[in-house]
Amino acid sequence: MPEARQEKEPVLRLENIVKRFGGAEALSKANLTVRRGSVHGLVGQNGAGKSTLIKLLAGLHQADEGRIEIDGVAQDRLTPHLAEALGIHFIHQDRLLVPSFTVGEALFLGHEPRIAGTPFLDRRAMRRQAEETLRRYFDLSLPSDALIAELSAAEKQIVQITRALIANPKVLVFDEPTAALVRREAELLFRLIRRLSAEGITILYISHYLGEIVDLCDTVTVLRNGRDVATLTVSETSAAEIGALMVNREIAELYPKPTVSAGEVLLEARNLTLAGSYRDISFTLRRGEVLGMTGLVGSGAKEVVRTLFGLETATGGSIAVKGDVVVPANPVGAASRGLALVPEDRRRDGVALSLSVLENTTLASLKRFSRGLINRRAERHGADDLVRRLQIKTDGIDALVGTLSGGNQQKVAIAKWLSRQSEIYLLDEPTVGVDIGAKVEIYHLIGELAERGAGIIVLSSDIEELRGITDRLLVFFRGRIARTVATAEVSSEQILADVTGAHESLRHVG
């Protein structure tokens, strides 16, 4: 099949694309050719240029150099409107739907049906068409007068795809479409994509998850550092080969793990219970230890971490920090006990984007630097030190954190707590949205923290990551700890089986 497809003419051809932002080249002579009817994967680390390429195609940016051809016709001034008119539609990573709209309104925004001969909205037609389309493609009956705000993440995703389908697209571009989907919904999406492909729609599929690419695509283009390093026929390659092209680094080097012998108990939870969320959670965390936690959404793992940091209040059980039983009622109390949370939503909760590196770094430890007034020299010195120690790439400590890459932002989020000399680190999905280079540095940092006698809890859904960097692992299932195990003694498949509660091995791990 793929062989046959190779013969087809290109729908999209991007040649020698250069795009600069300020001084930096986001794309340097990148090429991408997508043939009619194919399911074409586009992979690359964060910062490889995927998003930029897509935005050029969507007409949201203009290329500085190079040529974009659609259906054989050169397009030198693409606009979002023109791109749509040419039949290219985008399923964006962010669900671009107005929360206060009904499903029907959201579906038809921009090309609303009107009552014939009048300028008025035909709400009945909107409702009917919405329900028909949803049923046809998804076998789904969403009440079309439900508000977007009331839908689940997956339902929103579906609405977004349906929006594109209504416009009869020639090419559908999926930008990380499974990011917010649970597995069953992702499977549904894959089936749908195959069906759309069978109906003759060309698919461009961008993803971090190589497993998905291998399953779904016939061709894949790998971007690295703003250029295309390879375009491969999927049937002739493997996820491992694609991954190697993306990172140019042996996987084994990814997970540096120093051996640290565990010391005194830093944190102990006993029969911790939060009604409706988790029950009877007991564990200890020692100095020098990296404790992994994992589980599904709603399994309670995340809530336990939030409870430790005082963001939730347990309804039963106890938490002891260095032997003192404490009730962390809010983050103020938790932080003063030496706990540090690096939250999952980095750009919202972890770092203040319009504050400088300096201001972010010392935000949690201002008291340390001030006696009445902030001692500026000490503060700058402290921040400088951490920037150097953590190898944070920035124009200087006065640069705004919003100008840093995701990985460096994450390092700032961690530096904030180093500055406070916290001892217990709660890292919630510490490497999501972080490119592989920075990932390794963050793993190094975690190891270093452990060596210095901190205790670290890593909450993650990346099982390879957990296997790579943790000493022990707690697997949560339905509000309880399903398994406590030394990481070295368990396989990825076992972990997955525990996580899902089903004793089946999963297709792949992202």
Add this chain to the structure above:
Amino acid sequence: MAASAQSTHAVGPSRKLSGTIGRYALVAALVLVFALFASIAPGFLSGANLLSVLVNNVALLAIAAVAMTFAVSAGGIDLSVGTAIDFASFAFVSLVLAGQPVLLAIVGGLAGGAMVGLFNAILIAGIGISPFLATLGTLFVGRSVQQLLTNGGNPVYLPPNSVPDAFRVLGHGTIADIPLPILVTLVILAASWIVLARTAFGRSVIAAGMQASVVRYSGLSLPRINAVTYILVSLIAAVVGLILTSTVTVYIPSSGNAFLLNAIGATFIGTTFDRHGRPNIPGTALGVLLLGIVANGLLLSGLNFYWQQVGTGLLIFSVLAIGFGQRENVTRA
């Protein structure tokens, strides 16, 4: 809204240069306006006139604008600064009328103003209402409360013969020939600058204004920051009420609102002075100075009195246009 992780906002050198221009637009405007009026407005440059600009056009507004700067720094706004001014004024006048010593009346006035802040603090920090709505509500409620207290909105005069001399000191006194209102203003400006720019509290206020959830996740108490901020705002505004009442020896209900819009204007003009476009005390002070000089200069240059307001508006407009046009842009998108 989570975003594609690529950063698309590298700041190039040309951008930095134009940012600097935007930053000094305010100073340039101030110098220009000053030079302009010095050459066309007779008497503008006289010491007496400049002093009167500072006392009449600048001092009180500066204090009100400093108060506003705290609220805006914390990511909010305080539409009830006028209410705090009024309440301070009312308490001050009432206590003096009741024969209390002036010093006690001053403390009472400050407390009266701070009550407004306490009310805001409960709404904003306690209940979690957005500052705009909370203080708008306070403004409206405060207006009616004043009507009730004054029997339908009648001014409360202090009979000239019964006013203790000490009462007038705040508005009319001098130290080493410098009018007291100016000294008080300078002290408040300096203290506020230090608090906002150099203390841990000030830093946390600014951070809360930028991204409140980060402050919370950093182990700082957001409600506490907000509560202290809004009480502080009212406390500073109360000083305006005291000086004002001491100057004119009358309390007029709901008169404090006259400061509201100019205080907001000065604060935002001041943001153009900061590299990152943040509210800041020196910028606010410059903004107030600009407004004061323009008002006075237009008056002296013999233009119709009513053109003053037009001129002021146009000036705010252009400073903002230049300042905003150049601003460095770090999107959260």
Add this chain to the structure above:
Amino acid sequence: MKAFAMSVEIPSFPVPPASTSQTAGAESGYERWQTTDADPQTTRPARRSLAMLAVRAGAFAIFLGVFLIFAVTAPYFLTIGNIGNVLGQSAITGVLAIGLTLVIIAGGSNVVTGGIDLSLAANMGLSAAVYAAIIQAGYGDAVAVAGALATGLAIGAVNAAAVTLAGIVPLLVTLAVMNVVAGLELVLTQNTVIPAATDFLAALSASGPLGLPVLAYILVGFTLSVAVIVQATPLGLRLYAVGAFPEAARAAGLPVKTFIGGSFLASGLSGGIAGILSVSYLSGSTTGAGDMLLPVVVTALLGSVFSNRLIPTVTGTLLSALFVGVLINGFQLLNIPSTLVSGVQGLLILLVVSATTLLGRKEAA
């Protein structure tokens, strides 16, 4: 465009709390390979948020309650003539508040980056002054109407240009423009009343069919026509999209800036219309238009409470304006000082918002 983030949400009436809890965790990829423990079909958030329903019901109940109290205690209250008066007296506020509502719809709920037009009241003052001055200069009503509307539109155009082209936030643009406009009014009127009496103006302030004031018909007519455009046409739907989620509107190919600029033009025009109405109502242009500003803002903000989804709507704003009108009228009839109306408005807004916030918090917990 957020150079410093000022998060003054105007109406933070919730789009239900469920939405906030979803955006955070769900975007991250944490769940990506997972099946949730519970069946997704059953975990769908409760249909309409309880807080939303409670607030809406509460708002209507308060309106109804106030209405009933007046109906019982003030015998004259429930006569056609009096209701007509309420409508007529609410006409000016109503038109202004509806103009502001359009700006809020298109600009979104964040005061700083979003929609607010502080120049509206001053706009009305200047438009009225222009109208009266033109009449004084001996021209006819047609010229005066054109002059007033053009004045309003011009002010709207300045706002629109500064917001969309120069990229200054509306709060500041309209604050500066308000100053300029109020100054121009002073220049034009020398801070005096300019009387104007023409047949046209007399007709506007007279009684119409059924003994109701013509102004009442104008308010209802104005509301209905704007409501139809905003609530029943694609244009209106797009306006909401632009305000609520500009990125989504942009992705749907909508010219966001044009919509925002258009909303300022529309609100400018409303200012002009209100100016004409006020000349008619007061038989000339008077000073002190600026005092209308905050009541108009509160009226527009409270309007959200009277809408289905707790978003700003034209009809909601009309109800809110009428509610204030009823209060003023009822207080007058009962000999309560009408100055207390502002207190009631203030308390109400605090009450509603507190209730929404507290209920929302409880629900989220």
